[in-house]
Amino acid sequence: MWELPACASLPTVPEGRKKRIDPETLSRVGRTRECDRCSGRRNPFPLDFRNDSAVTRHRMLPSTLGRWLGREDREQALRRRAEAVLAQPWAPFLWNNEPLRDVMPWYFARGEGARLWDENGREFIDLELGVGPTLLGHNHPVVREALLQHAGAPIVTSLLHRYEVEVAELLTSLFPGAERVVFGKNGSDACTAAARVARAATGRNFILCHGFHGYHDWFAADMGPLPGMVPGFAGYTKQFLPFNDVAALEALADEHSHDLAAIMMEPAYRHLPQEGYLQAVRRIADKHGALLIFDEMITAFRMHRGGAQTVYGVTPDLTCAGKSLANGLPLSALMGRKDVMEYVNKIFYGMTFQHDSVALAVSRACLHYYRDHDVAGDVRRKGEKLRKIFNDASAAAGLTGRGVGLAARMDLDFTPVGHLGLHEQRIIFARETIKRGVLPVRVAFPCEMLTDADLDKVQRAFTHGCQKVARALPRA
Ligand SMILES: Cc1ncc(COP(=O)(O)O)c(C=O)c1O
Structure with a gap:
């Protein structure tokens, strides 16, 4: 600096x-x-x-x-240096939208609460939070204190740190489906382990999925822009199931019954489950001798401290969690029934950084905080305010855009008009909001530290964003 x-x-x-x-x-x-x-x-x-x-x-x-x-040259200079050495010079999840590259910030310099500053000192309200994990906000005192307290401890050894036991104890007390826990670094680790455990435990292969389950081959090999990028993996081991459609699920499960290892799903995010749906999924999995896996990467802690399984009263055999587990430090967990989790030791599961004590120290502090404070409730209330701001801004501009899904993780949707589809309208909207210092591209994630002053700034940016979209629409 x-x-x-x-x-x-x-x-x-x-x-x-x-x-x-x-x-x-x-x-x-x-x-x-x-x-x-x-x-x-x-x-x-x-x-x-x-x-x-x-x-x-x-x-x-x-x-x-x-x-x-x-x-202002700092960002430019870094971009030039990045392009000379980085294969992905921008953060790929959100910023590979070419039409945003000239307005977006590429490098953060610091963060405080819901605010981020880029290398040029431009300030943003961060509604992306690294695609969700920073549930509490940036530089939250709980996280800062845990990091300070842990400074000096060995980071990785070939032994466990006692925090691994403590974090597992907290998780088993919070999640109904957690009798045993194993840690990983990314959500993808937990999801891949879940798929492998389910296949080993059932002796079957086929997995019915709903949602996103990471970047590993078994799930993502046929998703990239380059078809067939991993020979032999494409599509035959899994299939997507339509959400909230019990009859369709029953038909798919019947068709694959002899080989159905698991139904793996995000229990709620863009679409909330209709009453009785998750119970029906549980019943269908049991009928076919398949495991039910909830990928609670988004919903764990963000929807409820005990995940969607607590909210909807349906207990899966396996649960995947990550993201807010350590408020942004790399940590994920596969949790599940004791007898099923024994298969973790029969498949290959292990990685160099699995027992990293720093992420565990932060997770321990966060889990105590989540247990003792209604973080999910607070974030939901803030999300509802955000939803209202977006819906009102959209209506005031004569649009029918809506904030859709969980209040704690909301899609900002526009209705396609003529040649301007949802994606094009989102780009117009995001260009305007970024220029006005607010960072959502298509999904808004509120954090606990989001303040009313932050929301005022969001409201101004959303108002301008929606007006810009309205002006771009073809006239009837
Ligand atoms: C529901 C879900 N599962 C799995 C993953 C993969 O997690 P990670 O990116 O930490 O590997 C994600 C990431 O966005 C996710 O949203």
Whole structure:
């Protein structure tokens, strides 16, 4: 971070050189002028120009200050360096939308609550939270404290840390379907392990899926833009099932009955299960001797501290969790019935970083916090406010867009009109909201630290975003 020594030392840029002056040149300029608001007072703290308050104290627009300091070049410079060495110079989940690349931030420099700052000091309300995991918010005191307390402990050894036991105890107390737990690093680890365990436990192969279960071959080999990217995997071991359609599930299960290892599903996210649906899925799995696996990557802690299985009262044989398990530190868990989980030791399961103690230390702190505070309830209330903001902004612009699905993880949907489909409208919307300092592209994830002031900023950005979409629509 580039810092100036004191607020009274704001450099004066020589005439004619105000644009694209870099920090090193500035530090050599030497001449200073008194800041008229702070004159006479010496600030003992170094100035951080990414801090709004410094900007406000000097009555400068952030953009002016940024230009003076040549700071807007930081993102550009990093982008050029990234393109020379990174195969994915932007975060691929959200930003591989080419039409957004000129407005989006590429690098975060810091985060606080629901706010993120990029390398140029541009501030954003973060409604993506790394695709969900940062349930509490950035730099939450619980996480910060756990990290500080754990600093100095060995990170990975070939032994377990006692936190592994404590986190497993917490999980078994929170999730009805958890009698035994094994940890991994990514959601994909837990989902792959679940599929492998189900196949080993049943001696069968076929898996009926609903939702997204990670990037590993068994699930994703036929999903990439390059068809058949992993020979031999494409499509024959699994099939997607239509959600909330008991008759369709029954027909598929009958068809694959002899080879059905598991029904693996996200129990709720974009579509909430209709009354009795999950119970029916449980019944169908039992009838065919297949396992029921809930992928609760999104719903665990975000929907309820005990996951969707607690909300809907349906206990799966296996549960996959990750994301908010350690509020963003890499940790996932496969949990399940004792007899089924014994198969973890009969398939190959293990990885170098499986017992990383840092993620476990943070998870332990988060799980205590989730247990003692109604985080999911709080986030749901904030999500409902977000939904209302989006729905109202859409209606005010004459659109029929709606926030769809769980309040804690909402799709921002628009109705296709003419040549402008859902994707195109989302891009128009996102370009506008990003320019106005709000970061949702298609899904909004609220965090516990999201404040009313954050929501005010979101409301202004959503209003402009929806107006922009409305103006782009073909006239009837
Ligand atoms: C429901 C679900 N399952 C599995 C995964 C894969 O998790 P990861 O990206 O941590 O491997 C994701 C990731 O978004 C997910 O949403």
